[in-house]
Amino acid sequence: MTGADVGRVDVVAPLAVTGPVLLACLVLVIGRWAPRPVVDALALVGAAALACCGGLLVAATSPGDAVTWLGGWAPAPGTHPVGIALVADPAAGLLVLLVGTLAAGGLLFSWRYFASVEARFQALVLLFCAGMTGFVLAGDLFTMLVFFELMGAVAYALAAYKIEEPRSLQGGLTFGVVNSLGAYLALCGVGVLYARTGQLNLAFLGETLAGAPPDGPAVVGVVLVLVGWLVKAAAVPFHFWLADAHAVAPTPVCVLFSGVMAPLGVYGVARVTAVVAPGVGTLAPVLVVVGTVTAVLGTVLCVVQRNLKRLLAYSTIAHVGLFLIGAADGGSRTWLVYLAGHAGVKAALFLLVGVLLARFGSVDEIDLHGAARTGRAPDRLTGALFLLAGLALAGLPPVGAGLGKAALEESVPGVLVPVVVGVSVVTAAAVLRAGLRVFLGVGPRPERRVDPERTSGEGEEREMSGRFERVPTTMLAAPTLLLAAAVVVGTLPLVGRVGAAAGERLADGTAYRASVLGPAHEAVPVEPVAWHLSGVVTGLGTTVAAVVLALVVLLSGRVPARRRRPVRRAVGRIVLGLERLHSGHVGDYVAWLLFGAAVIGIAVAAPTLG
């Protein structure tokens, strides 16, 4: 790597973490007297600049990883590091780019969204961004954990932002307790690994552990850290908090939660597994099983929701399961592209639900039957975008989500292909069903009924004063731009090339260790992720299948809440049982967390340690 590149990363990487924090402070200070558009513009420019930082990092690190020792605390050769390293590689750069882009989309949307928003909201969003970029750039475990907790603490506050609404308080508290406990388990893991090796830096830690076959403390430490990251990734059985938090958080925040915060858990798992624990052979199969269960459960629960935000949240859980499968088993080249494409599409969908909430004061699919069929141009545009995003979720070429799905299908083992296809088709069908019902009034009007087992979408506090008769341009511009970004992910060959290289290097722990410990490996060229004929054909096939499935469900007049036929009764009872497990009770969720940690621990440790 040339000196110029290192010099640039030396500035850009710390700036990507500290910049948003400083800007958040500035926004808070001037927010007391500056007019609202100034504050909004400042935060928006900051988020866009963060995205540019991500782009610069990707460009500068394509020849090799760049290591920055903060404060000049680089270890002398042969000594233990005391300082903190930021390690930038293309995967980290790509995720910083994604964080900046989604934050800019969310802030653009909230330009006119919150009626009485103070600068607090923008400051929290910027701090949240800093937590996420710190997490991806940190080169040692404890710094990762500190940023993990910063990201968490800000996220709890954002989830419970509407503090007058009972629901959002409950969701925020559950989110906070479950994620904090996950972070403490990860901290225990960090402590155990430190006691075993005397290292916190990922590369030094991996180097120390690589010398010997995995022993008890090493395996226990790694499993505890991974459990912490899996709680954030909302893998089953740690997923309970996600739907609650998404259903209650303000819409612009859902964009960041769903698009990048939950997938960052998968990033953490991939990073730690590759660098620290390459010798633990049972990790990958266990993660594939966890990912598969997550994908299936997320899909099943997605279909039965009537609250649109919860529907999208469960779809995110299903897709995170796919990312976990990809990261753990053969899809390392492809899953980051899928992540980027999915983020754009899912972010647009959440924002469009936000538009519905602003216009009609509800996010309930049954309530809103045909409500958006007003014939006005902005409502038509909202509907068109919503349905287009639904088709994109199913894998419609040339949108990025479809490219990622097609590439993931090619790279995972054959038995897992039905899972990938099933998640795409069924979650997209659920989105299309909701879209057709709300925007076109397709199908018989379902009877309204109070549903004790499910969260409806009524009674959600409006996020601005009064009903919006006209949708502000910024509110429609944000989802349009994000959807366009997803199309760019799918069509620009550069993205496929960078995404593939980033994913491969994320999975290559040896090269990561070499770049920190020196001498760095030369980056090897990777086959880019691109459209193949088979991918285009299956993408079109899954899109058609999703549309047909949605229409069949709608025209047969079946409401999610009703199951009449005896054949379906058994299935219905199982699904109802699954729904009842999601009780909204924080104690139940923590019990599942402990159970899941124990099962994963035993499954990983028993074969390794004999």
Place this chain on the structure above:
Amino acid sequence: MTLTAVAWTVAGWLVVVGALGIVRSRNLVQTVVALSVAQSGTYVLLIAAGFQRGATVPILGAGGAGSTPVVDPLVQALVLTDIVVSATVTALLLALTVQIAKRHGTVDPDELRALRG
């Protein structure tokens, strides 16, 4: 049992007891405090990881460490960071609990029925 073994056992015990406290809790204030109990387990664990018998506090004078060994100062820095994080999270969660008491009229998690399914 050596001192280290006792410390590790106490650390594990605190984490598990704190987590079980959240599971069994009938009051959200208790839930938040139980979360803090679980976190105190991590303090004990980190301090135990850096402990050395016969070593002194890691406060070094201008003349350097001298001949007395000191316990690992790094873990103590980690614990301090951890305490700061814990204070933030606990304060935030307690504030949410106060607000829940106002809006739901209860702090019993069994009575919170706004989100399900």
